[in-house]
Each structure stands twice: as structure tokens, then as C-alpha cells.
Amino acid sequence: MKKTQVAIIGAGPAGLAAAIEIARAGGEVTLLDENHKPGGQLFKQIHKFFGSGEHRAGIRGFKIGEQLLEDTEKLGVNVLLDSPVYSIFEDFVIGYTHDGREKAIQAERIILATGASENALAFPGCTLPGVMGAGAAQTMINVHRVLPGKKIIMVGSGNVGLIVSYQLLQAGADVVALIEAAPEIGGYGVHASKIRRAGVAIYTSHTIQEVIGEDSVEGAVIVGLDEEWRPIKGTEKFIEVDTVCIAVGLSPLAELAWLAGCEFAFVPSLGGHIPKHDRNMETTIKGLYVAGDLTGIEEASSAMEEGRLAGIACAESLGLYSEEKARHLKEKVWARLDALRTGPFGEKRRDAKRKLMDLMEGGADIG
């Protein structure tokens, strides 16, 4: 059986950043991903990232992706593509498939960076072709350069809903409306202002009642909501669209962490069930680390920092870094992470993450 010092599962921003850190420390890394290309969801992010200069703010996501790929190549990271991992067995034996064949690789340490998937929303007509995840539409326009539709309604006003609405406009679609069930817009004001200026009607306290169509979407009925989130009769409005994009959050892809036997905590503000981990990103299983959206839904910038943390901690545990050197490196990453987790959105996540990490020190469960 093939052996490797560190196996990283998932070649998105977190996995790539972790791989780079370990390779820099002199470790031997194998990075596995089920896709044909590394980069995860970075290459569909054509907007400029937030944060300070240190976070490479102002640089577009796909440019950051290109840089990460260049670094992994330069450092000689072994990347196994088209290799979906289906389980983690005893003694860190990783089962995956490649080219229709069963394969296995054994690692001394494992870092899971499997990311997240988009949530669905249930309403009559939600399964009709033309109803899709906002991230799906983003992948289609920005990576594959294909428009999913001409007239689009966006459901959800978090940053994904706002940013993808703008990017659909950039790609040439008409975003007819954006609706939000809460009384206020969920994402950053700057993003909301941009699409407002572009003429997108924003309906807060509105939800989708049903989507109409024979074989695919032909229109949507939206309805106003009262303070108790109940539909208000008489406020129904038919909007002619051919595509409905759903941006109602993401859920961590935690299957491998479950299979490996990690302990979990349920943290709604981070997206659901999250593998418990400490400040080194190590789970309740010694030598098994996690990073990125799997540890709570955030942004690519924080995913990369978490990947770096996991990478440095992993390198330290292998004796590639002294305790002092590792502490110094980790402190720098933590400073950047804390800076990313500021503001009304970031602080909520920072508090949730802190509580989650406290659990590793025997704290009470999160309510």
C-alpha cells in the first residue's frame, strides 16, 4: 500500500494552504481531490476579497487560486486528482477510487478540508429544472462561461446571494428580483448597494410561495411575510422568470469526519454539525485535523488561514518545527484570523468558534 506522511483531502483553499505549509516545513504531502482540477470553489469567485493587505484583500478569488496552485507545484506537493475519498479506515488508511479502481493510501497525519455544499429550500416547484443553487449558477457563469437563464430571481440576501446576483448581471443575465425572508438584508451593505444601483428590486420580508412551470421554470410567486414570518394573504406577486437561484446557506461536508469517528457539536450559526477541534485544528482523533468550511461556514480567506494553522500544527506534531517556531507561526495566523472575524458578521462566527474550541477543554455543549 502507498504511504505518505500527510494526506490532505480536498484541494480547495483550505487544503491547498495546508499543503503549502507542510511542504514548506519539509514534510511530504499527498493532496487528494475528487475533481479534475484543484482549487475547489476558488475559481468561481471572481470578486475582490475583503480584509487587509495581509489577507490579499482586493485580489480576486481566482487570482489567489492561481497563486496557490503555483506554490503547490513549486513545492512538489503530490496532487491526486479524480480521486474521490470514500472512507477513512483504521490506522489512517484512506480508501479512494481512481479511474474506476479501488485504491488505498496510508498516512501518518490526515487533514480534512472537504468544504461545504449548498442548502436547498422546499416549496412547490422547487425540483423543477431552472431552480438551482446560487453557487451552481456562479460555477456555470464564471467557470464554464454558460448562462443558466435569462431572467433570474435570487432567493436569499446573504453575501452569496448578493455577490452572485451581481455576477449574473456581469455575465449578461437580467436579475429581476432578490427576495429575503428576514426584515433586513443579510450580507454586506456594499454588495447590496451595488445590485440596487444596477436596478435589482430587493424585497425583504418576502419568501417564495411557489415556482410555476411545465417542464422547467416559467415564473415564481412571491409573498410578503408578517413579523411572525407568516405569509400575508393578498400580497402574492407573480414574477416572470426562467431561473430561480437559491442562496440560503451552506452545510459542512462532514461525512469523512463522521466516518473517521470524530466527535461533533451542533452549531447552527456555523452551518450545522461541526467536528469538534482545538486551536491547532486537531479533532478528537489524534493526528486528524480539519480546516475550512467543514469546521464552520465562513469565507475562502478564513479557510486558507485555517488550512495554514492545520498545516503548521501538523508539521509541529511531526517534529518538522520546534514548539517555539510553530508557536510563532501560529500566532501570526491567529492574528490574521481574528482580524478577519471582526465586524457584526465576523464577531458572531468568532464567538461560535471560540465556544466550539472550548468544548475540547471540557466546556458545556452549545445550545
Place this chain on the structure above:
Amino acid sequence: MRVKHHPILGEDRRKEDATIIVDGRKIKAIAGEPIAAALMAAGIRVFRKTPKKNQPRGVFCAIGRCTDCVMTVNGIPNVRTCVTPVEDGMVIETQNGLGKWREIR
């Protein structure tokens, strides 16, 4: 519809260099792009019909997670079209229910 011009990404200079056969109809595609992208560019939205109620389904997640976009490709059913690259001459069929394996001659 393809996004030829883009304010950030620039011109898409790729050529439609492959032909795929979708339910018997020839469609131009770009070799290497996901089958789902080629179908979407050609305006095809119904990828399969469900086993019990015969309802239409298409692309939902576009990253290989949800399996809503599976079709029969070169005689093999349940192929995730959003993560399977186009090859010239591919035969793609709308999948009915769970699909059927092509008989091996």
C-alpha cells in the same frame, strides 16, 4: 447561452470543437467542459425524469454533490453530467427513472 464577453474574465476564446449526440440530436460542445454546461449552452434543461412520478429534473448544485443532473452517457446510467467532461462523439440520453445499462454485445 454562452458568456462570450465578460467585463472581468474577458473574451472566451475556446472553440466548440466537439460534437455530442443528445437523444439522437447533434450538439456542438467544447471538449473538456462538463456535459451539463454544454447542454445548458444549448438550452436543454430537462436531464432526467424521476422513477415514480416521471417529473423532470435538471442541474441543481453543479459541483457533483446532489446527483440531480445524472443522465445516461455512452450507455452508462447515473453519470453526473456536471462533473463529467465532454468528449467528442459522446452519446448522451435523457435518463428515465433509474436508467438502463446498455446491453453488452
